[in-house]
Amino acid sequence: MPQKTVKPIPLHQPPQISEAAGLRMELAWVGGILFLSISFLVLLLGQSRPYSALVGTISINFLAMMVEALPFMLIGSLAGGIIEVFVPVPLVEKLFGRHRIWPIFATAAMGLTFPVCECAIIPVIRRLLGKGLPFGAAVAFLLGGPIVNPLVAASTAVAYNLDWQMVIVRLGCGYLIAVVVGILLSCKFSHANAVIPHMHGQISPCCGHDHCSANTQNTSLKAKLFHAAGHAADDFFSVGYYLVIGTFIAAFIRSMVPLEAFTHFLASPWQGILIMMVMAVLLNLCSEADAFIAASFRGVLPDSAQLAFMVLGPMFDIKLLLMYFGVFTRKAIAALVITVLTMVFLTTMALHFFFFHPL
Amino acid sequence: MLAKLLHGLVMFTWSVFFFWLYFVDPNQLAKLLHPKLWWLVLTGGTILLLFSVITFKTARTHHHATPLRWSWPSVAIMLVPLAYCWSTQSAQLGSHTFLARTTTTPNMSSPAFSATTNNSPQQPMADNQVITSLSQVAFNSRQLNGQRTSLLCQTMKNENLPEDLFICYRFRITCCAADALPIFTFVQVTPQNTLPKNDDWVRVNGTITSQTVEGRTFPLIIATSLTSEQAPSFPYIY
Numbered sequence: 001m002p003q004k005t006v007k008p009i010p011l012h013q014p015p016q017i018s019e020a021a022g023l024r025m026e027l028a029w030v031g032g033i034l035f036l037s038i039s040f041l042v043l044l045l046g047q048s049r050p051y052s053a054l055v056g057t058i059s060i061n062f063l064a065m066m067v068e069a070l071p072f073m074l075i076g077s078l079a080g081g082i083i084e085v086f087v088p089v090p091l092v093e094k095l096f097g098r099h100r101i102w103p104i105f106a107t108a109a110m111g112l113t114f115p116v117c118e119c120a121i122i123p124v125i126r127r128l129l130g131k132g133l134p135f136g137a138a139v140a141f142l143l144g145g146p147i148v149n150p151l152v153a154a155s156t157a158v159a160y161n162l163d164w165q166m167v168i169v170r171l172g173c174g175y176l177i178a179v180v181v182g183i184l185l186s187c188k189f190s191h192a193n194a195v196i197p198h199m200h201g202q203i204s205p206c207c208g209h210d211h212c213s214a215n216t217q218n219t220s221l222k223a224k225l226f227h228a229a230g231h232a233a234d235d236f237f238s239v240g241y242y243l244v245i246g247t248f249i250a251a252f253i254r255s256m257v258p259l260e261a262f263t264h265f266l267a268s269p270w271q272g273i274l275i276m277m278v279m280a281v282l283l284n285l286c287s288e289a290d291a292f293i294a295a296s297f298r299g300v301l302p303d304s305a306q307l308a309f310m311v312l313g314p315m316f317d318i319k320l321l322l323m324y325f326g327v328f329t330r331k332a333i334a335a336l337v338i339t340v341l342t343m344v345f346l347t348t349m350a351l352h353f354f355f356f357h358p359l
Numbered sequence: 360m361l362a363k364l365l366h367g368l369v370m371f372t373w374s375v376f377f378f379w380l381y382f383v384d385p386n387q388l389a390k391l392l393h394p395k396l397w398w399l400v401l402t403g404g405t406i407l408l409l410f411s412v413i414t415f416k417t418a419r420t421h422h423h424a425t426p427l428r429w430s431w432p433s434v435a436i437m438l439v440p441l442a443y444c445w446s447t448q449s450a451q452l453g454s455h456t457f458l459a460r461t462t463t464t465p466n467m468s469s470p471a472f473s474a475t476t477n478n479s480p481q482q483p484m485a486d487n488q489v490i491t492s493l494s495q496v497a498f499n500s501r502q503l504n505g506q507r508t509s510l511l512c513q514t515m516k517n518e519n520l521p522e523d524l525f526i527c528y529r530f531r532i533t534c535c536a537a538d539a540l541p542i543f544t545f546v547q548v549t550p551q552n553t554l555p556k557n558d559d560w561v562r563v564n565g566t567i568t569s570q571t572v573e574g575r576t577f578p579l580i581i582a583t584s585l586t587s588e589q590a591p592s593f594p595y596i597y
Contacts, residue, residue, distance in 0.1 A: 056451070064535035067377075068392060250537075
């Protein structure tokens with residue numbers, strides 16, 4: 001009897017690990033082991049008397065930052081999961097997809113209606129990119145969202161004794177830089193060369209769960225919520241360990257480096273601005289708390305330097321840099337970081353000479 | 360499947376930790392976070408519990424692209440902060456943090472502090488109000504000159520300070536311990552008072568005055584008594 005040909009069962013095939021992805025995996029593995037070893041050694045060091053107070057301080061800072069940042073990140077992941085399941089791709093394409101530039105102006109100010117801090121924004125960005133948000137617009141939201149929002153405006157106002165000029169200048173600066181960086185990067189980068197290939201797989205219509213987002217249109221609300229939470233949990237784990245590593249480094253620096261170390265280089269405004277930018281990157285403060293640290297430098301540093309600290313911190317610091325690796329390619333991260341640093345420096349220098357201390 | 364189960368287990372452990380902080384050990388939470396943000400811990404614990412349940416439920420059906428032999432360090436990294444929780448139990452922000460986070464202390468070996476201050480306080484004010492807020496003393500010492508005070512604070516003494524002076528400080532936090540900034544006053548004691556060890560908690564009773572050093576005015580308390588105290592449940596000023 002002739003054999004009847006049977007169609008193969010369409011089983012889900014996990015994406016093949018390419019050579020490049022394998023190399024990245026090995027590097028991540030080595031980095032992870034290195035971090036685990038260092039953190040374990042520091043913990044051991046804390047058992048010896050001369051270092052117990054210092055390690056105790058590092059532990060308090062580390063755990064405090066984690067306990068504060070992790071819930072924000074979870075909320076962000078949940079928002080990302082909801083976007084994934086409930087926001088259809090055609091809607092994002094209709095709203096943002098037809099133009100490359102104009103959505104940048106809108107997304108840079110999106111924090112006003114969707115206030116997110118820098119820890120929460122990464123999972124949201126991951127999902128929005130997956131839904132087709134143009135890269136430039138995503139960058140504008142990534143940079144502008146944690147500054148141009150009502151919570152940051154309120155905390156800045158309180159820290160600066162209701163000095164509304166400082167509040168407006170901070171938010172205005174954040175918006176301007178987010179827009180300019182978004183436009184500049186969108187000239188050179190797109191999804192294809194800026195978003196990591198590994199993430200393309202995760203946020204494509206068929207995502208590795210036992211459903212396809214294309215099929216969720218007909219499922220019940222309960223099932224959709226279940227899927228949204230499933231995506232959110234995956235996102236949380238994909239970016240969470242970057243947060244842990246970044247927070248540990250930040251806690252270490254926060255405990256070891258005295259503030260006075262920075263005040264020795266303040267002969268001119270550009271030095272003050274540069275030093276405060278370095279501090280913003282190293283201290284990794286939450287955008288709702290950094291104004292209070294900046295305000296403690298009133299009378300010591302020019303307003304422009306305090307502003308540089310408050311504008312750069314929510315856009316770029318060690319913790320964020322590590323989290324960017326979960327979304328963007330190395331080239332895109334390098335371009336993003338260089339453009340942001342340059343823009344913050346030039347903008348605050350210009351404000352120093354033309355606004356705070358007019359020539 | 361095993362990787363997913365591990366993810367679920369990590370999230371469940373974090374969830375238990377958050378609930379433990381909130382419901383069982385609020386003193387530990389007070390050491391880390393401003394009370395206005397405690398809702399975050401409860402929210403985080405609830406979301407993590409939800410995530411862990413869903414991860415356990417979908418573990419069997421999920422196709423994970425990264426083999427466990429490569430992904431286990433990222434799972435272990437997520438647990439590192441919990442390991443550090445152990446060493447925060449007996450720790451507190453102390454004089455090391457005070458020195459690292461202040462830019463406003465004067466040159467403490469300045470001659471103005473090298474001798475007993477001759478800046479005698481005025482007579483206590485008629486309303487006899489006792490100031491108990493360190494912030495009030497630190498920021499309004501001129502206006503409060505002559506008022507009586509009773510402050511609970513940590514102590515710091517180093518070789519730059521004259522024999523009869525020490526610093527009484529506490530940290531003010533906005534969000535979490537990482538953004539804590541010190542608030543302090545100098546305290547002058549009589550030879551009868553035994554100076555406490557650095558970072559001990561003491562209650563200082565005395566009279567508020569101020570001292571100008573290098574053109575800047577610093578609060579100074581002329582102490583009448585000094586007693587050791589337990590660390591308060593809420594160690595920071597909010």
